[in-house]
Amino acid sequence: MIDEAAMLLLNSTSMNLLNSTLAVILSLFPHWMIKPFAKPYVAGESIAEVITHVHALNVLGFSATIDILGEHVKTTTEATAITKSYLDIMSAIFQNGLNSNISIKPTHIGLDINYDTARDNLFTLLSKANEIQSFVRIDMEDSPYTDAAIKLYLEACMKYTNVGLVIQSYLHRSSDDISRLKGEKFNVRICKGIYKEAESIAFQSKAKINENYIKLVQSILSNGGYVAIATHDLNLINELEDWIIKNEIAPDRFEFQVLFGVPMSGRLQALLAKGYSVRQYVPFGEEWHDYSIRRLKENPKIISYVLKNMFKKN
Numbered sequence: 021m022i023d024e025a026a027m028l029l030l031n032s033t034s035m036n037l038l039n040s041t042l043a044v045i046l047s048l049f050p051h052w053m054i055k056p057f058a059k060p061y062v063a064g065e066s067i068a069e070v071i072t073h074v075h076a077l078n079v080l081g082f083s084a085t086i087d088i089l090g091e092h093v094k095t096t097t098e099a100t101a102i103t104k105s106y107l108d109i110m111s112a113i114f115q116n117g118l119n120s121n122i123s124i125k126p127t128h129i130g131l132d133i134n135y136d137t138a139r140d141n142l143f144t145l146l147s148k149a150n151e152i153q154s155f156v157r158i159d160m161e162d163s164p165y166t167d168a169a170i171k172l173y174l175e176a177c178m179k180y181t182n183v184g185l186v187i188q189s190y191l192h193r194s195s196d197d198i199s200r201l202k203g204e205k206f207n208v209r210i211c212k213g214i215y216k217e218a219e220s221i222a223f224q225s226k227a228k229i230n231e232n233y234i235k236l237v238q239s240i241l242s243n244g245g246y247v248a249i250a251t252h253d254l255n256l257i258n259e260l261e262d263w264i265i266k267n268e269i270a271p272d273r274f275e276f277q278v279l280f281g282v283p284m285s286g287r288l289q290a291l292l293a294k295g296y297s298v299r300q301y302v303p304f305g306e307e308w309h310d311y312s313i314r315r316l317k318e319n320p321k322i323i324s325y326v327l328k329n330m331f332k333k334n
């Protein structure tokens with residue numbers, strides 16, 4: 021019995037090691053070889069493709085938020101082009117009657133050029149979103165941009181109501197940020213945080229990040245705000261769902277969010293069946309390569325699934 025358990029553990033450890041090594045090796049391969057692995061996570065390269073995917077998600081009961089892959093643009097021409105593409109996406113969302121909004125990265129609409137460029141582009145997007153009764157979520161990038169992202173959000177709130185922010189539970193500062201921002205108008209996505217941050221400013225252990233995650237969500241919901249609970253961590257989802265039920269939080273005060281293509285073992289359908297809102301973050305665009313490699317490194321098990329499907333006999 022012990023031998024069997026040890027063998028199972030050894031097998032799963034060596035599979036994980038093999039998948040992780042493959043993920044690193046894959047990042048060195050030419051783009052055409054990575055494409056099959058990118059497919060589950062990226063909704064194509066064109067607006068037409070992403071709109072088709074979002075329509076399919078809507079049919080299944082999911083709402084969506086569309087993200088154009090890329091970040092850190094260095095010229096105003098690029099920042100204007102990205103802003104224009106987001107405007108086109110919003111027109112397509114409206115024309116197709118889709119249940120979707122957009123998520124933008126501040127450095128993708130010009131924050132690295134200067135603050136004013138990012139603010140002007142954000143306001144252009146918010147005006148359009150207002151016109152079609154949609155919403156813009158400001159994604160949170162790494163810590164050098166946290167203050168500017170919050171400033172963008174606060175400035176936007178003075179003029180618009182259809183704007184939301186993201187706060188990362190791995191940052192020590194997040195609890196203070198939430199205390200400052202919380203209230204009925206606060207609309208925030210809570211995520212763990214994806215960037216590598218120093219120990220001096222960010223929790224490193226999963227337990228601490230999760231503990232903070234729960235505290236942040238509870239604090240926002242206890243103060244009248246709206247939360248998007250963005251995680252694939254099933255334990256975290258279970259724990260928060262229990263708290264929400266116990267505290268009789270109305271379902272229109274929160275939603276669950278996941279990244280398009282991440283396997284969730286039927287949990288999303290179960291959440292929908294209970295009447296909760298579930299939104300999928302749907303990235304697309306020409307810059308799919310780096311995003312997909314990041315996803316594969318996060319969950320190298322995907323490599324085995326894709327390989328199995330590629331070689332499966334029909």
Ligand SMILES: Cc1cc2nc3c(=O)[nH]c(=O)nc-3n(C[C@H](O)[C@H](O)[C@H](O)COP(=O)(O)OP(=O)(O)OC[C@H]3O[C@@H](n4cnc5c(N)ncnc54)[C@H](O)[C@@H]3O)c2cc1C
Pocket residue numbers: 158159160161186188209211212213214215250251252253254277278279282283300301315316318319322
């Ligand atoms: C809708 C959404 C929006 C996000 N926006 C931001 C943002 O603006 N700023 C930011 O810093 N981060 C953002 N993130 C990323 C987030 O911070 C985490 O890095 C990421 O979601 C992994 O954390 P987790 O909560 O899923 O928990 P984990 O503990 O990392 O993962 C839980 C389980 O899910 C699996 N899993 C997790 N992620 C993936 C994946 N991508 N592919 C396959 N399996 C996976 C893991 O293998 C594990 O089994 C966002 C995440 C989501 C879901």
